[in-house]
Amino acid sequence: MKSVGVVETRFLDLPRPLPLDCGRDLTGVRVAYETYGTLSPDRDNVILVCHALSGDAHAAGVAASPPEEGTREGYAKGLGWWDGMIGPGKAFDTDRYFVVSTNLLGGCRGTTGPSSTDPATGEPYGPDFPVITVADMVRCERAFLDELGIDRLAAVAGGSLGGMQALEWAVRYPTQVDAIVVIASTHALQPQGVAWNAIARESIMRDPDWQGGRYYGTGRSPDAGMGVARMVGHITYLSAPGLAEKFGRRLRDGLNYTITEPEFEVESYLRHQAAAFVRRFDANTYLYLSRALTYFELGPLDDVRARTLLISFSSDWLYPPAASQEIADTLTKLGKSVENHVIDAPYGHDCFLLEEARQTPIVRRFLEGRA
Amino acid sequence: MKSVGVVETRFLDLPRPLPLDCGRDLTGVRVAYETYGTLSPDRDNVILVCHALSGDAHAAGVAASPPEEGTREGYAKGLGWWDGMIGPGKAFDTDRYFVVSTNLLGGCRGTTGPSSTDPATGEPYGPDFPVITVADMVRCERAFLDELGIDRLAAVAGGSLGGMQALEWAVRYPTQVDAIVVIASTHALQPQGVAWNAIARESIMRDPDWQGGRYYGTGRSPDAGMGVARMVGHITYLSAPGLAEKFGRRLRDGLNYTITEPEFEVESYLRHQAAAFVRRFDANTYLYLSRALTYFELGPLDDVRARTLLISFSSDWLYPPAASQEIADTLTKLGKSVENHVIDAPYGHDCFLLEEARQTPIVRRFLEGRA
Structure with a gap:
């Protein structure tokens, strides 16, 4: 497959304060972003891509600057997190669309x-940063696109937290969005998901090195707690059968008491994932984005x-197909145009980053407006 | 329902060293135990009850000494953890059986x-305590019963880790056990369960107050980490629909950013459970029992x-009905006597402590030898 090539992340400072759901205004907001493809003269071919909790603006191509060590396959090579989906001839076809990707509000990869x-x-803000919502992220994206002179979006697309943003766009700016692509997402996290997120945040905040959120510049950061948070995340992103297939009960080196x-391969996998993640991610950003995830309830x-295009995965127990079905049913009852696809695949929530080959024809057909 | 009344936990010191799977011998082992009912003159009416990770010897009746604050309903009143199942006319009928309950090897409630x-x-041993297995626990129970002059068991019964002990008894001492009652248990924890246990242990060991396991007498203990471990446990013991029914997405007091x-009721529930648990449980015991759980593979x-009686619960995703079915199939192929019941109930693994009314007739009929 062809690539969008080498990409440099750029930055844009919003000229006006950003009003937030909590009642505060955030001034001096900077947005990190990348674009792929060419903006049409009519500015009618823009697709906004929204990332999930641990993503960033670098969605496609190869990063111009060498990346820090990461946990995703391809990350170490500097590949964007959705490179399999964005590029010439891919699901989000850069021969046709101008794809815009930003680091979301509250992020730690260039956006405020x-x-x-x-x-x-x-x-640094630390714990004085305002508590933000998915609607705030979308407001920030809207303000950013204003600066780029982009009024309408041909589509907004994203998975997981990114899918929440796409849904929020369709509700908040109904006349400015032609289509949304919502993958492995939900209108509201189920109580079990709320609980997993609470546990992850507890783990970070109970680490003494968190220091009430004021750890910047102290030489210490809550790596131990964030490592555990990431372990919880990883197991919820995979399915039980997926784990069984990937690791079984294989020991690393016999039984050592x-x-x-x-002792088990899955145990060292978790340690490795935790260690890699804490090197590239900010603990406070994790807390804020996790909180926003739990708050989200679609209007x-x-x-x-x-x-609307909804895609979910049969083995995703964190963002289960039933949630997408509920959205589809509501839209159908209201007489709206909606397509809902459940892809049968064993790797749980992670499928949205793994099952690119099976998502591509569905997304391409949808964007071309064919049923 | 009638109760076995007020019960005092007693203690017995094993006269001989206990050989362990790891190759070490453990000397001076003390066993905490309770008994309910009357030993028959032929000593043929003994049922050994085995507890799960957070249980103790106090399985039935009211504790003679006021208990510490606990997390289980009834615990604060000093009721045994399986009081609904053990007593006159109950599943394990003390009018007929002499029920023996011990705190397991590695425990923190009276047994070494x-x-x-x-x-x-x-x-204190701390991290110098030998790494133990379910087989070691069963060896300890065998040595303890020897001292009581009990050779044969009419039954061994337990849920979860307790069910593993019952299974191990049937394999290790086949001529000394007439029946086993294995509830919400498995022949081997699935990889996802291995992972949850690893995360719980990581959370404890990453707490600086764990101090490499030598926290006794320092005035500090890894309460923060064990609290997170317990939160993970609680969510894995419940099912997603059970959590939805119990808490939904209800907020405690509006949205406070x-x-x-x-913010959510399920979040304060988790904090409460964590706080109550760390007051009554030893972190190193948690580590050792969790490790034993993951090692277990039935021979x-x-x-x-x-x-053999197997009972599992439809919504138990940690010890799923499929595991019990696998054991039942293997026993059936070998021409052994086995009964397998799946109870349809929404509260996940916790069902084994909650669904007493539905387990009782199954267990009573099985113990009476009726099909």
């Missing part, structure tokens, strides 16, 4: 978030005009 | 474990003579 400098104090060292769909 | 004094040093405080069933 808790690790950014608070202009009021000259110090040890409490402190990993009424009556005014939605966007054609 | 990592918080006990190492006779070699006069200090807070990272540090619980060949060819020599089993015990009649």
Whole structure:
């Protein structure tokens, strides 16, 4: 497959304060972004791509600057997190569309978030960063696109938290979005998902190195707690059969009667994933995005005009197909245009990053407007 | 329902060292135990009850000494953890059977474990306690019953880790066990269960207050990490529909835009459970029992003579009905006597402690030898 090639992340400063759901205004917001493809003269071929909790603006191509070590396959090579889906001839076809990807509000990869400098104090925000919502992220994306001179979107697309943003776009700016592509997402996290997120946040905040969120510049950060948070995440992103297929009960090196060292392959996998993640991600951003995830409850769909594509995965127990079905049913009852696909695949929530070959024809056909 | 009344936990010191799977011998082992009912003159009416990770010897009746604050309903009143199942006219009928319950090897409620004094040093074992297995627990129970002059068991019964012990009894001492009652258990934890246990242990060991396991007498203990471990446990013991029914997405007090405080009812439930648990349980015991759980792999069933009763619960995703079915199929192929019941109930693994009314007739009929 062809690639969009080498890409450099760029930055744009919003000229006006961003109003937030909590009642505060955030000033001096910077947005990190990348674009792929060419904007049409009519500016009618723009697709906004929204990332999930641990993603960033670098969605496609090869990063111009060498990336930090990461956990995703391809990450170490500098490949964008959705490179299999964005590019010439791919699902989001850059021969036809102008694809825009931003790091979301609250992020730690270039867009203003808790690790950014608070202009009021000259110090990192830390716990003084306002508590943000998915609607705030979407407001930030809207303000950013205003600066690029883009009024309408041919589509907004994303998986997981990215899918929540796509849904929020269709509700909040119904006349400005032609279509949304919502993958492995939901209108509201189920209580079990709320609980997993609470556990992840507890794990970070109970780490003494979190220091109430003011760990920047102290030489210490809550790596131990965030490692556990990431382990919880990884197991919820995979399915039980997927884990059984990938690891079984295989031991690393026989039975060593040890409490402190990993014995099973799945145990050392978890340690490795945790260690890699804490090197590239900010703990406070994790807390804020996790909180936004749990808050999200999609508003009424009556005014939605966007054609909607929903994709979910049979083994995804965190964002189960039933949630997508519920959205589809509501839209259908309201007489809206909606397509719902459940892909039968064993790798749980992670499928949205893995099952690119099976998503591609569905997305391409949908974007071309064919039923 | 009638109760066995007020019960005092007693203690027995094993006269001989206990040989362990790891190759070490454990000397000076003390066993905490309770008994309910009357031993028959022929000593042929003994049922050994085995507890799960967080249980203890106090399985039935009201504790003579006021208990510490606990997390289980009834615990605060001093009721045994399986009081609904053990007593006059109950599933394990003390009008007929002599029920024996011990705190398992490695425990922290009276039986020798990592918080006990190492006779070699006069200090608590801590991380010097040998890594134990389910087979070691069963060897300890066998040695303990020898001291009581009990050779044969009419039954061994338990749920979860307790069910593993019952299975191990039938394999290890086939001529000494007439029947086993194995509830919500498995022949080997699936990889996802291995992973949850690894995450719980990581959470404890990454807490600086764990101090490499030598926290006794320091005034500090890894409460923060064990709290997170317990939260993970609680969510795996419940099912997603059970959580939805119990908590939904209900907020405690509107939306307060807070990272540090619980917003959803399920979040404050988790904090409460964690706080209550760390007050009554030893972190090293948690580590050792969790490790034993993951190691367990039931040996060949060819020599089993015990009649086997398996009960599992439709919504138990940690110890799924499929595991019990696998055991039942293997026993059936070998021509052994086995009964397998799947109870349709929504509360996940916790069902084994909750669904007493539905288990009782199954267990009573099985123990009476009626099909």
